[in-house]
Amino acid sequence: MLAPASTSIPFVDAAATPAQLRRFFYAAYCDTPNPLRWLSAVRPYVCPYDKLLQFVRNGGEVLDVGCGAGSLLALLAATKKIRRGVGCDVMAPPLESARAAARRLDAESILTFEHVRSVAEAPEGPFDTVAMIDVLHHVRPRDRSDVFAAAARRVKPGGVLLYKDMTARPGGRRLAHNIDDYVFTREWVEQVAEGAVETWASDHQLALVHDEFIPRLIYGHELRVFQRLEH
Numbered sequence: 073m074l075a076p077a078s079t080s081i082p083f084v085d086a087a088a089t090p091a092q093l094r095r096f097f098y099a100a101y102c103d104t105p106n107p108l109r110w111l112s113a114v115r116p117y118v119c120p121y122d123k124l125l126q127f128v129r130n131g132g133e134v135l136d137v138g139c140g141a142g143s144l145l146a147l148l149a150a151t152k153k154i155r156r157g158v159g160c161d162v163m164a165p166p167l168e169s170a171r172a173a174a175r176r177l178d179a180e181s182i183l184t185f186e187h188v189r190s191v192a193e194a195p196e197g198p199f200d201t202v203a204m205i206d207v208l209h210h211v212r213p214r215d216r217s218d219v220f221a222a223a224a225r226r227v228k229p230g231g232v233l234l235y236k237d238m239t240a241r242p243g244g245r246r247l248a249h250n251i252d253d254y255v256f257t258r259e260w261v262e263q264v265a266e267g268a269v270e271t272w273a274s275d276h277q278l279a280l281v282h283d284e285f286i287p288r289l290i291y292g293h294e295l296r297v298f299q300r301l302e303h
C-alpha cells in the first residue's frame with residue numbers, strides 16, 4: 073500500500089513548461105528520498121523533455137534505453153501519450169524510483185522497468201519509439217556504436233529512434249556539461265563525437281527526420297530523430 077502523498081500530482085499535458093514539469097516530477101517522485109527527488113524535479117530545466125514529447129508516436133509502445141529514474145516514461149504515461157512503456161537501465165537503484173513513480177501515477181499496468189546488463193538484454197520489441205536520452209556519453213567510446221545498434225534494431229518499420237545527448241561542440245556549453253557530470257559522477261565524460269550517431273543510424277537503415285540544437289541554461293543539447301522506413 074502507498075503511503076499518503078504530501079501533495080497531489082499536478083496535471084500536465086504536452087504543452088507543459090519546465091516549471092510545470094518541476095512541480096509534476098516533485099509530486100510524482102515523492103517516494104524517492106532527497107536529494108534524488110529534488111534532482112528529478114529540477115531536471116526539466118536542464119533536459120528539454122518538453123521538446124521531446126512531440127516526437128514520441130501517439131498511442132504506441134516505447135522502449136526507453138538508459139531510462140534512469142524513468143522521468144520520460146512517467147511523463148508519457150501521465151500525458152496519456154503512449155499505450156505501453158518499458159524502461160531499461162544497467163543501474164538498479166534508479167529503477168526503484170521509476171517503479172514508485174509509476175505506482176503514484178497509477179500507471180503500473182502500462183509502465184515496466186527492467187534491470188539489464190546491456191541493451192542487448194532489453195526486450196526485443198520492435199517498438200514504435202525507442203528513446204535514448206543522455207545515455208551514450210556515459211558509455212565507453214569503443215562500445216557506443218554497439219549500444220546505438222542495439223537500440224536501433226528495436227525500432228519497428230515506420231517507428232522512430234529519439235536520441236538526445238549533450239553537445240560536443242567546442243565551447244562553454246560543453247565545458248558546463250563536463251563540470252556538471254564531474255560534480256555528480258566524478259567522471260570527466262567524453263561527449264559523443266559530432267556526426268557519429270548520424271553515421272550509425274544510416275548503417276541501420278534509419279533516416280534522419282529531425283535535427284536540432286537546443287540551448288538550455290548553460291547547457292547545449294543535440295536532438296536527433298531517426299525513422300525506420302516502412303518496407
Ligand SMILES: C[S@@+](CC[C@H](N)C(=O)[O-])C[C@H]1O[C@@H](n2cnc3c(N)ncnc32)[C@H](O)[C@@H]1O
Nearest residue numbers: 137138139140143161162163191205206207210
Ligand atoms: C544521465 S542518466 C539519463 C537517464 C534518463 N535517460 C533521463 O533522461 O533522465 C544516464 C543513464 O544511462 C544509464 N546507462 C549508462 N550506460 C548504459 C548502458 N550501456 N545501457 C543502458 N543504460 C545505460 C545510466 O545508468 C543512467 O541511468
